[in-house]
Amino acid sequence: MSTDSLALAHSEIPPIPLVDRLHGWITTVDHKRLGLLYIAYALVFLCLGGIEAAAMRIQLMAPHLDFVSPQVFNRLFTMHGTTMIFFVVMPLVFGFANYLVPLMIGARDMAFPRLNAFSFWMTAFGGFLLYFSVLGANGLYGAGNAPDVGWFAYAPLTSQTFSPGHSTDFWTLSLLVSGFGSIGTAVNIITTIVCLRCPGMTVQRMPLFVWLNLIMAGLVILAVSPLSAAQLMLLVDRYLGGHFFDTQAGGSAVIWMHFFWIFGHPEVYVLVLPAFAAASEIIPVFSRKPIFGYAVMVGATVCIAFVAMSVWAHHMFTVGMSSSANTFFVLSTMVIAVPTGIKIFNWLATMWGGKLDFKAPMLFCVAFLFQFLVAGLTGIMLGAAPFNWQLGNSYFVVAHFHYVIVGGILFALFGAFYHWFPKMTGRMYNERLAQLHFWLFVIGFHLTFDFMHIPGLLGMPRRIYTYEPGRGWDLLNLIVTVGVAFQAAAVLVFVVNLAISRWFGQRAGNDPWDAWTLEWLTSSPPPGYNFADEPTVQSRRPLWDLKHPDDPDWKYE
Amino acid sequence: MFCLIAAESAIFTIFVVAYLFYVGKSVAGPTPADVLRLPVLPTICLLSSSLTVHAGVRSLRNGNVPGFARWWLVTLALGATFLAATMIEWRRLIYVDGLTIRTNLFGTTYYSLVGLHAFHVTAGLMGLTLGSTLAVLGYVTPFHASRSDVFSLYWHFVDVVWIVVFLVVYVAGR
Numbered sequence: 001m002s003t004d005s006l007a008l009a010h011s012e013i014p015p016i017p018l019v020d021r022l023h024g025w026i027t028t029v030d031h032k033r034l035g036l037l038y039i040a041y042a043l044v045f046l047c048l049g050g051i052e053a054a055a056m057r058i059q060l061m062a063p064h065l066d067f068v069s070p071q072v073f074n075r076l077f078t079m080h081g082t083t084m085i086f087f088v089v090m091p092l093v094f095g096f097a098n099y100l101v102p103l104m105i106g107a108r109d110m111a112f113p114r115l116n117a118f119s120f121w122m123t124a125f126g127g128f129l130l131y132f133s134v135l136g137a138n139g140l141y142g143a144g145n146a147p148d149v150g151w152f153a154y155a156p157l158t159s160q161t162f163s164p165g166h167s168t169d170f171w172t173l174s175l176l177v178s179g180f181g182s183i184g185t186a187v188n189i190i191t192t193i194v195c196l197r198c199p200g201m202t203v204q205r206m207p208l209f210v211w212l213n214l215i216m217a218g219l220v221i222l223a224v225s226p227l228s229a230a231q232l233m234l235l236v237d238r239y240l241g242g243h244f245f246d247t248q249a250g251g252s253a254v255i256w257m258h259f260f261w262i263f264g265h266p267e268v269y270v271l272v273l274p275a276f277a278a279a280s281e282i283i284p285v286f287s288r289k290p291i292f293g294y295a296v297m298v299g300a301t302v303c304i305a306f307v308a309m310s311v312w313a314h315h316m317f318t319v320g321m322s323s324s325a326n327t328f329f330v331l332s333t334m335v336i337a338v339p340t341g342i343k344i345f346n347w348l349a350t351m352w353g354g355k356l357d358f359k360a361p362m363l364f365c366v367a368f369l370f371q372f373l374v375a376g377l378t379g380i381m382l383g384a385a386p387f388n389w390q391l392g393n394s395y396f397v398v399a400h401f402h403y404v405i406v407g408g409i410l411f412a413l414f415g416a417f418y419h420w421f422p423k424m425t426g427r428m429y430n431e432r433l434a435q436l437h438f439w440l441f442v443i444g445f446h447l448t449f450d451f452m453h454i455p456g457l458l459g460m461p462r463r464i465y466t467y468e469p470g471r472g473w474d475l476l477n478l479i480v481t482v483g484v485a486f487q488a489a490a491v492l493v494f495v496v497n498l499a500i501s502r503w504f505g506q507r508a509g510n511d512p513w514d515a516w517t518l519e520w521l522t523s524s525p526p527p528g529y530n531f532a533d534e535p536t537v538q539s540r541r542p543l544w545d546l547k548h549p550d551d552p553d554w555k556y557e
Numbered sequence: 558m559f560c561l562i563a564a565e566s567a568i569f570t571i572f573v574v575a576y577l578f579y580v581g582k583s584v585a586g587p588t589p590a591d592v593l594r595l596p597v598l599p600t601i602c603l604l605s606s607s608l609t610v611h612a613g614v615r616s617l618r619n620g621n622v623p624g625f626a627r628w629w630l631v632t633l634a635l636g637a638t639f640l641a642a643t644m645i646e647w648r649r650l651i652y653v654d655g656l657t658i659r660t661n662l663f664g665t666t667y668y669s670l671v672g673l674h675a676f677h678v679t680a681g682l683m684g685l686t687l688g689s690t691l692a693v694l695g696y697v698t699p700f701h702a703s704r705s706d707v708f709s710l711y712w713h714f715v716d717v718v719w720i721v722v723f724l725v726v727y728v729a730g731r
Binding site: 183186187190191221222223224225226228229230232233236237240241242243244248249250251252255259262 | 566
């Protein structure tokens, strides 16, 4: 963030007034500042979404509790899901992509800096709009109500008959707005990667982080658009008297599910590919070995992206599709496990024989590997339609997807935070606090989400605000809630670590991790223009070549 | 622009899928065969507008700024004719045949799909207006030829979508 010239001594520069500094942040088109804005935005909403989760868990801690009413509970799970996916993980993903992609390809900024800023502010406004519903939507139960229709807003619950007032419209409009922001960012990422790579950086020499963000951006374009289309149809139904989802007039509520999940499934790959991207950069550096099987990693990811577009109805096994449809989606869901498994083996092979250094980024990535594997296995279990008929809409599903998103994606993103924190702020984070964060979070995560599988297997449905005692769920739900306390403590430690390290941490040099990609060439934090001279690369690890001119990579690639 | 076209194609695909899925499923009210007539004039206008927009870009590349402005104004006129013809058709459908967006499934899917396309035509017309106005005012130079080419891609996309809509709604759907 520093743009001070080196020529002037520090005391000679008059302090910039706060108003001008804030104005600089609000009007910025610099990809690094926008990346930080996205990340800061996501952290705020992580706390909001976490509070919603904690409220639900307190309500479910024991049977027949009265912590929140059923109506509030419905709003909690809707807001929690919508917030976490659209206003936490997606901004984190776009934030890291924005910050790192131009640096890693040796570019000065993204291809369309103003579009970048526009996309950020659209996403930000979407989040604001969603939470404004708490004040602004006059629902059935009194003035000011958040949407309560589930984060997937199934028809016909969302029709005017069953959702009068405006809470559903706040859901629809906030996602429509932030969806346009997402498409803008995706267009920007693709154009930047295709057009702005520095000389010598062929696509075969791009860091895997860049590759995976490219593929993620392609998925965003193909996936967010159907959601926007479906939301326009919902608005037509709600306000223009349309019949898209109106069974009485011959419409179909199931078609909403199809359209939503055509978005929803690739969306989760949009969320996970950047986590893979971070792991693909962190694991090699902390194993002191280049990534194993670069080309296969790229190929597997492309396969994942293609197959991801064809598995959506595995979210709909219980809806009553024909057996041939069910079979097709079972098979495609099984198929997607193959390239994903290949990637996991490649990460393990990268670690094998390497000199492992378990600093915080590596700890989080190792946990990611193990937890993502388990999550994938429960996903394959759910992908078998008959198994799904027993466990669909139960807490087993909730446990599965939280295992992926929290245990997989969030862990990898925490790793990314710690790995690139020195680059972004110029200071080292406190390693002991980071380790405390890790262990607290691991304990909390496993207490909550390991044990959450069991009530699911025992038949506990999703989205219920309370349950009968004596079904064997009581103790398990209590344990699940206790885990939340550990996770909250861990996130508190994390935020405190970020804050004190940002201002009082030890100064980090350009390259504290002895890494190999171009972002470590710049100062920490990088100057506004990124690179004084446009770098030229001859291999996948340009910094290795610079540090080891006697043994450069391009001799072996 | 290609990425934007990909995204917009995905949106249109969903509306086309909905249209095709719901063909013949209206419970009551007018059906496509009852009320739809082949929109020959609008189609000719829009398809030829793709040729004229391309001619404009070629003029600009060759350094002929007034030619560029003229071709784009012709494109604008053709696009406006298309919209006018759509409006006339809709006026007939609404007031004579009684088909509105809320009449039945056909109405909903028809107006949504054709309306979404018309919205994109309108956005394109705004771009054409901007381009030709700036050219008339003297702000456009041959340097801007590749930018106008990118815009013409959008216009070609709008045209291709119309071909698909035409085939799905006016040919296959009846």
